[in-house]
Amino acid sequence: MNKYVAITGASSGIGYETAKRFAQRGKNLIIIARSADNLDRLKNEIKGIDSSLEVIAKPTDLSQKENVYALYESLKGLDIETWINNAGFGDYRSVHNQDLTKMENMLSLNIEAVAILSTLYTHDY
Numbered sequence: 001m002n003k004y005v006a007i008t009g010a011s012s013g014i015g016y017e018t019a020k021r022f023a024q025r026g027k028n029l030i031i032i033a034r035s036a037d038n039l040d041r042l043k044n045e046i047k048g049i050d051s052s053l054e055v056i057a058k059p060t061d062l063s064q065k066e067n068v069y070a071l072y073e074s075l076k077g078l079d080i081e082t083w084i085n086n087a088g089f090g091d092y093r094s095v096h097n098q099d100l101t102k103m104e105n106m107l108s109l110n111i112e113a114v115a116i117l118s119t120l121y122t123h124d125y
């Protein structure tokens, strides 16, 4: 049975590069972020690194709690050996300039999604 490394926030930046590094080490990948186009681009790059690897792209907005649980359900049955909670963002403006909806999304993504997924997978593994 295949094992997988799962990386949230794999569509750009640190997550994107980390996915490629795992591919270079022969790891099958589950790549998660909102941008389906960028995940497809990464998937193609990984196929160029090692065409035998399996790459599962899961376009998901993790700032919505129901999507977090749906993602978990959709991955049931896969053997995940490593889970990397990388998706996140910051807002470096002064608090009085910050948008409250954006702040709520930041808290949901950076804290709630991380805590929920970590707890679910700690229970499972």
Ligand SMILES: NC(=O)c1ccc[n+]([C@@H]2O[C@H](COP(=O)([O-])OP(=O)(O)OC[C@H]3O[C@@H](n4cnc5c(N)ncnc54)[C@H](OP(=O)(O)O)[C@@H]3O)[C@@H](O)[C@H]2O)c1
Binding pocket: 008, 009, 010, 011, 012, 013, 014, 015, 032, 033, 034, 035, 036, 038, 060, 061, 062, 063, 086, 087, 088, 089, 090, 109
């Ligand atoms: N670079 C730094 O100096 C630094 C410093 C401190 C902390 N960090 C943290 O390290 C992590 C990676 O940073 P980075 O510099 O690589 O940032 P980045 O290039 O902006 O990447 C962030 C990743 O998170 C994903 N993401 C954002 N909102 C999301 C959502 N609602 N649902 C699912 N995925 C979402 C983005 O993909 P989509 O937009 O496609 O969804 C992207 O793949 C982040 O958590 C960041 O806060 C970075």
